[in-house]
Amino acid sequence: MVNLPWQSTNKRSLKAVVFRYATSLLEMAVCCAKPSYLLEVAMEKFYWYDECVNCHQGRLIITEDITNKRLYLHCEECEYGWLDPSHAGDVGDGFLTLLEEFETQNPSMEVIRKYGWESFARHEFSE
Known part of the structure; x- marks a missing residue:
């Protein structure tokens, strides 16, 4: 059986874990998003x-x-x-x-x- 982070935590620490993962996902999305100037380049x-x-x-x-x-x-x-x-x-x-x-x-x-x-x-x- 796999131990998930929230299985051994209380509600308060569960919120911290979820917040930490959500923040990481948001940072990755912002980091990996293409800048707008790259999207507007015309094909030759x-x-x-x-x-x-x-x-x-x-x-x-x-x-x-x-x-x-x-x-x-x-x-x-x-x-x-x-x-x-x-x-x-x-x-x-x-x-x-x-x-x-x-x-x-x-x-x-x-x-x-x-x-x-x-x-x-x-x-x-x-x-």
Whole structure:
């Protein structure tokens, strides 16, 4: 048989035990609650073309090169890129993005349309 805390206590100490446990639960709830600023973060949408032909693991995400003002396909796994989506099936036409010097950002669908790449935005995901 299990001895519970209130089995060997009087009513006054039972109130103290219940109060102590209730206080602990309240502290845990407050401590573990997500701050409101985390709940209001918007998910960012990414557009991607196809599976990477170089590594066969990553997605070719449409990425904006803001330094050279162009779009390219960027593999999220092997870091390979292609400037022309119609050549994304040829590994020899790709380049290792880590060896290039440029700044990037995730383009919106509006930017993708501006560059005429909307037909290459076949899939999407949010993070």
